[in-house]
Amino acid sequence: MLEINGLIKQYKDFTLECSMKVEKGRITGLIGENGAGKSTTFKSALGLISYDGGEVSVFGKAPAQLQKEDRERMGIVLGESGFSGYLKVKDIIPVLAAVYPRFERKRFIKLCAKFGIPQDKMIKEFSTGMKAKVKVLAAITHGADFLLLDEPTTGLDVMTRNDVLDLLREYMEQDDSRSILISSHISSDLEGLCDDVYMIHGGRIILHEDMDELLNEYGLLKADAEQFKRLDKEHILSVRKENFGYSCLTDQRQYYMENYPDTVVEKGNLDEVITMMSGGRRL
Amino acid sequence: MKGLLIKDMRLLINQGQTLFLMLVAVSLILSVMGAASPSFVVSYITIIFSFFTASTISYDEYDNCYLFLMTLPVTRKGYVNEKFLFGFLSTIAAWIVGMAAGTILLLREGKEIHAWNWIGECAMYILVAWIFLSVMLPVRLKFEAEKAKYVNMILLVACILLVFAGSQLISYLPKTVIQSGASFLTGLGNGGLLLLSAVITAAAVTASYVSARHIMERKQF
Numbered sequence: 001m002l003e004i005n006g007l008i009k010q011y012k013d014f015t016l017e018c019s020m021k022v023e024k025g026r027i028t029g030l031i032g033e034n035g036a037g038k039s040t041t042f043k044s045a046l047g048l049i050s051y052d053g054g055e056v057s058v059f060g061k062a063p064a065q066l067q068k069e070d071r072e073r074m075g076i077v078l079g080e081s082g083f084s085g086y087l088k089v090k091d092i093i094p095v096l097a098a099v100y101p102r103f104e105r106k107r108f109i110k111l112c113a114k115f116g117i118p119q120d121k122m123i124k125e126f127s128t129g130m131k132a133k134v135k136v137l138a139a140i141t142h143g144a145d146f147l148l149l150d151e152p153t154t155g156l157d158v159m160t161r162n163d164v165l166d167l168l169r170e171y172m173e174q175d176d177s178r179s180i181l182i183s184s185h186i187s188s189d190l191e192g193l194c195d196d197v198y199m200i201h202g203g204r205i206i207l208h209e210d211m212d213e214l215l216n217e218y219g220l221l222k223a224d225a226e227q228f229k230r231l232d233k234e235h236i237l238s239v240r241k242e243n244f245g246y247s248c249l250t251d252q253r254q255y256y257m258e259n260y261p262d263t264v265v266e267k268g269n270l271d272e273v274i275t276m277m278s279g280g281r282r283l
Numbered sequence: 284m285k286g287l288l289i290k291d292m293r294l295l296i297n298q299g300q301t302l303f304l305m306l307v308a309v310s311l312i313l314s315v316m317g318a319a320s321p322s323f324v325v326s327y328i329t330i331i332f333s334f335f336t337a338s339t340i341s342y343d344e345y346d347n348c349y350l351f352l353m354t355l356p357v358t359r360k361g362y363v364n365e366k367f368l369f370g371f372l373s374t375i376a377a378w379i380v381g382m383a384a385g386t387i388l389l390l391r392e393g394k395e396i397h398a399w400n401w402i403g404e405c406a407m408y409i410l411v412a413w414i415f416l417s418v419m420l421p422v423r424l425k426f427e428a429e430k431a432k433y434v435n436m437i438l439l440v441a442c443i444l445l446v447f448a449g450s451q452l453i454s455y456l457p458k459t460v461i462q463s464g465a466s467f468l469t470g471l472g473n474g475g476l477l478l479l480s481a482v483i484t485a486a487a488v489t490a491s492y493v494s495a496r497h498i499m500e501r502k503q504f
Binding site: 043046050069071072074076078080082083084085086092095096098100122124135 | 285286287289290293294297298342343345346347348349350351353354355356357358503504
């Protein structure tokens with residue numbers, strides 16, 4: 001669906017260097033702190049900005065070569081953007097019907113009613129949650145094969161976030177050849193949704209891993225100075241100095257549990273992994 | 284392009300309706316008070332309303348909507364085409380209403396005027412509105428709302444200076460040149476002048492469209 005090889009985008013004080021791939025039938029996450037380069041990656045993939053090097057292909061085509069028909073196959077949500085606030089939902093329905101030949105008008109209206117989205121109210125008067133839901137509904141109701149969702153859950157409360165994530169799960173269940181690229185800085189959103197995840201920090205991809213692998217095999221070792229000295233460092237990805245000694249990130253949790261029973265080994269989660277990968281010292 | 288046209292039509296209904304009714308009301312009140320002529324009514328409604336088209340770009344910019352629009356199955360070329368088409372259609376609509384109001388006032392005043400002269404005079408106003416549109420659209424696409432205001436002001440001052448310089452320059456031209464220029468214009472007659480204005484407007488619109496396309500192609504979101 002999407003392939004990015006050695007993409008380079010230079011700004012005055014920031015450089016993005018990124019390679020990643022979104023396979024058919026998979027949900028791929030892109031996680032990183034604010035300003036890490038997630039939105040720049042999306043904008044490059046969508047042809048909204050030019051880039052200085054590398055190759056980007058969506059459906060096998062460079063962004064500049066994407067035709068109207070290709071765009072119809074994509075559902076896009078950009079966290080910082082949406083329909084004009086001076087329009088109402090009843091105004092955007094004919095717009096969506098005109099730009100997307102496969103727009104499911106009835107389903108869109110039904111889902112709006114289900115989520116309590118008023119038809120006759122200016123979008124600028126909507127809550128953040130309502131605006132986010134409208135954008136996601138617009139993206140999933142025109143038979144798109146590929147969703148590109150940049151921070152679709154930012155600023156939402158837990159309940160609304162779960163609603164949005166459920167919509168995405170439902171979208172994937174309808175057709176297993178569909179794909180989603182979703183970015184977020186909220187790890188719990190991606191943990192329960194994605195098949196694989198890319199971690200971006202300072203404009204660079206610092207980790208790519210299958211989500212199951214990450215949750216089952218990664219672990220956090222908590223060792224004092226003496227235990228740390230004795231540790232086999234071969235499977236340690238990152239180390240951070242702590243008050244009690246050292247926190248160490250490993251992708252071989254089982255190995256350390258079996259061979260170092262006196263060392264605390266905690267199960268990995270996305271938050272810990274990103275904290276260690278972006279803040280720790282790489283070995 | 285159809286989707287974008289619907290969007291702007293809806294914006295027009297939501298936001299432009301009040302402006303439009305206000306323009307009609309103000310011009311009619313002024314006319315009834317004897318402070319404005321029927322010609323003023325047509326020009327006022329048509330030209331001021333043409334500004335609304337440029338303001339739809341501001342609505343597109345609100346909340347970064349621009350960015351989202353460019354992710355729809357819409358090309359940059361399609362966006363520019365739609366803005367020009369919407370501009371033409373909305374000014375034509377405003378012109379028809381303005382002309383109807385102006386004609387009613389004209390008949391009420393009981394003045395006698397040749398129908399074609401009146402239509403020709405009114406046609407000049409829509410050409411002026413399109414010239415305004417030709418300047419505003421590329422400026423608005425190139426610059427953000429605040430900057431665009433300053434650029435428009437600079438362009439207005441530049442036009443005034445140009446006209447002033449031209450009027451000063453005429454006194455330095457040989458009499459024969461001025462006379463032949465004047466006789467050329469009078470020789471054109473009303474129809475010829477309208478045609479010449481239409482050609483100038485077409486040239487301005489073409490130049491504006493080409494530069495708007497160029498600006499949009501290079502725009503970074």
